[in-house]
Amino acid sequence: MLKASNRNLPPHDAIDERKFVVALARGLDMLRAFRPGEVLLGNRDFAERTGLPKATVNRLAYTLTTLGYLRFDEAAGKYALDTGVLSLGFALLAGADTLELARPHMRELAREIGAAVSLGCRDGMDMIYLETIRSETALTLGLAPGSRLSMLTSSMGRAYLAVQEPATRAALLEELSDAAGADGPALVKTAEQAVEDFARDGCCYSFRDWHDDVNAIAAPFRDVRNGRWLVLSSSGPASSMGEGYFREVIGPKLRALAGRLA
Known part of the structure; x- marks a missing residue:
């Protein structure tokens, strides 16, 4: 059964669960959690907005930070979007x-x-x-x-x-x-x-x-x-x-x- 945030999924009958990568969908949900004007989000924010368990949020945040899509602000103890996301958006608009x-x-x-x-x-x-x-x-x-x-x-x-x-x-x-x-x-x-x-x-x-x-x-x-x-x-x-x-x-x-x- 699919566990990614329902807000970002197409209609359930349009999804082939044999091909659907839930872990990838969860990671993208994390990136979508940022709203216009927001710079920093903490693990609690991610959990509330995606519906994911805190343990899952921790692992995804670490992975996205390692890949350059999130940046951890040590002073604030929260995450910001990093240049990896910018490159994806630029590729779309360009x-x-x-x-x-x-x-x-x-x-x-x-x-x-x-x-x-x-x-x-x-x-x-x-x-x-x-x-x-x-x-x-x-x-x-x-x-x-x-x-x-x-x-x-x-x-x-x-x-x-x-x-x-x-x-x-x-x-x-x-x-x-x-x-x-x-x-x-x-x-x-x-x-x-x-x-x-x-x-x-x-x-x-x-x-x-x-x-x-x-x-x-x-x-x-x-x-x-x-x-x-x-x-x-x-x-x-x-x-x-x-x-x-x-x-x-x-x-x-x-x-x-x-x-x-x-």
């Missing part, structure tokens, strides 16, 4: 032709609509930002590359779910619901409504769902270079950018950009 192609168009769109424009993809049970461009003409929101978003409450995650095959989406929603606990069924219902939004509008929305003062919209497209789904999104303060602006102004422009990138 080879991302679509990101290079998208960046100037995202910058132009952000300036035109006065809202942040971001590009992301799925990472385990979350969505992760690959790039975000903030408007130069207005105060806008926008998370940094590497930031994670809930697949159920973010427009980006809902757009990703909307383009999955029905059976794949159903299995993923079940996993997400289990991970969300008591709130799972209600969140899944909202995500299923987003699939209907996409069928009608070609976009998915998150109006004050991810954050009380954030409205957002997203449009997915297939990356022709490697066949994966990427998602463009735009977000701004709900207090100054209402739902109508996202539906009527940003939506058509975001869909058009997604179409060009595809």
Whole structure:
């Protein structure tokens, strides 16, 4: 039976346990435990965020430190990400032709609509930002590359779910619901409504769902270079950018950009 953190696993029926290396999955869960803005984590932090026993955390931390993916800060008694992780991320971004192609168009769109424009993809049970461009003409929101978003409450995650095959989406929603606990069924219902939004509008929305003062919209497209789904999104303060602006102004422009990138 698989013991890695469920948050980062694909749907259980999509995993061939004969080929799945649990130890590797656990090590990657340790690296994913860091959140944007965090520099140091201790063994207790790793254990709480991954659900792994402390003894396992100790062994994995030692291994990742030996390989150069973690660095132990003796003064703090905690671990920081080391250059091995940076090299992996750089290799991904350096080879991302679509990101290079998208960046100037995202910058132009952000300036035109006065809202942040971001590009992301799925990472385990979350969505992760690959790039975000903030408007130069207005105060806008926008998370940094590497930031994670809930697949159920973010427009980006809902757009990703909307383009999955029905059976794949159903299995993923079940996993997400289990991970969300008591709130799972209600969140899944909202995500299923987003699939209907996409069928009608070609976009998915998150109006004050991810954050009380954030409205957002997203449009997915297939990356022709490697066949994966990427998602463009735009977000701004709900207090100054209402739902109508996202539906009527940003939506058509975001869909058009997604179409060009595809």
